[in-house]
Amino acid sequence: MPKEDLDDFLRELFLADLMLGAKATAELPLGERELSLPYIEKALQTGQPEGLQVSGFFALAKVGTDSAMSFLREVAEDRRDEFGFVAARALAYSGDRHFLLKLLAEVDRCRQMGWGMSGGDIAVWEEASFADRVSTARERLGSVEPGEPVNESVSLIGYEASREDIHLLESHFFFSAKDITAWSVTLNAIRNGDYDYAQKLFEEALSDEASSNGKAVLLRAGHKLGLSIDPEAAFFLLKALSSEASQEDVRARHDLIQDVLGELPLTMNICCAIEQDIPVSTGEWKSSLWQLATRVDSQPLALVALDALEKRSR
Numbered sequence: 001m002p003k004e005d006l007d008d009f010l011r012e013l014f015l016a017d018l019m020l021g022a023k024a025t026a027e028l029p030l031g032e033r034e035l036s037l038p039y040i041e042k043a044l045q046t047g048q049p050e051g052l053q054v055s056g057f058f059a060l061a062k063v064g065t066d067s068a069m070s071f072l073r074e075v076a077e078d079r080r081d082e083f084g085f086v087a088a089r090a091l092a093y094s095g096d097r098h099f100l101l102k103l104l105a106e107v108d109r110c111r112q113m114g115w116g117m118s119g120g121d122i123a124v125w126e127e128a129s130f131a132d133r134v135s136t137a138r139e140r141l142g143s144v145e146p147g148e149p150v151n152e153s154v155s156l157i158g159y160e161a162s163r164e165d166i167h168l169l170e171s172h173f174f175f176s177a178k179d180i181t182a183w184s185v186t187l188n189a190i191r192n193g194d195y196d197y198a199q200k201l202f203e204e205a206l207s208d209e210a211s212s213n214g215k216a217v218l219l220r221a222g223h224k225l226g227l228s229i230d231p232e233a234a235f236f237l238l239k240a241l242s243s244e245a246s247q248e249d250v251r252a253r254h255d256l257i258q259d260v261l262g263e264l265p266l267t268m269n270i271c272c273a274i275e276q277d278i279p280v281s282t283g284e285w286k287s288s289l290w291q292l293a294t295r296v297d298s299q300p301l302a303l304v305a306l307d308a309l310e311k312r313s314r
Contacts, residue, residue: 014039022059061094092127111151146175158189216252242285
């Protein structure tokens with residue numbers, strides 16, 4: 001198409017709809033896309049409606065010429081500025097690799113503080129396509145040292161993890177032991193790629209953990225991930241925790257009862273132990289047993305409960 005005709009064609013498209021013109025421009029060879037920039041620059045001029053200006057930034061990202069991307073990167077340097085934030089979102093939308101890698105490092109640091117955060121860098125990151133985010137996560141996991149924050153990266157890989165991803169994940173898993181959130185996220189991604197290997201890593205972690213409190217935290221995390229838990233091991237751990245009185249142990253007992261044993265089928269051995277121990281136990285162990293006893297269909301336990309109620313009413 002002659003340059004004059006192409007210019008007229010683009011003018012009509014941009015007059016009709018800014019993003020329509022940008023999408024049509026993106027189909028052109030890179031060297032011909034500069035023809036569209038005057039129409040987009042007009043949308044960015046001071047005094048234009050805010051919605052049109054926002055569309056202008058995204059149109060630049062869609063056109064993707066060197067000058068357009070350089071302009072977006074420059075404006076995006078100050079994300080505290082209204083247009084800096086919009087430019088950053090447009091860069092993420094464009095799939096700009098270098099920008100996304102740098103941004104993901106910030107998002108990974110944010111995710112160390114929990115998953116409830118939103119806005120800011122996370123809102124910018126979520127403007128990128130899922131495919132671009134997963135690709136960026138794989139590149140980051142393969143380039144950063146184990147021990148760096150990678151919660152978001154690992155979580156993304158977990159959505160479509162395969163056995164081929166295990167080597168990317170396991171080095172980060174072994175360095176995440178002191179952060180239960182990072183440990184859980186990484187083990188979940190490994191589980192999605194290879195359940196049996198995740199189960200093996202989980203059992204090794206339980207075996208290596210020395211404290212009862214630490215074992216309880218791991219059991220709860222493993223159960224939430226759908227890994228296999230031995231109810232009797234959890235029950236005997238609960239008994240060990242019931243002889244300890246720190247605030248952490250109180251929380252661990254509660255979580256073990258509510259989130260693990262409260263959701264697992266109780267074995268005959270556990271039911272018999274509850275039935276035998278309640279009449280003779282005291283303190284925290286007795287309290288823990290009563291909480292589990294609500295799941296045991298037992299006439300002797302019912303009689304013990306009735307007797308206790310009668311004694312209280314006297």
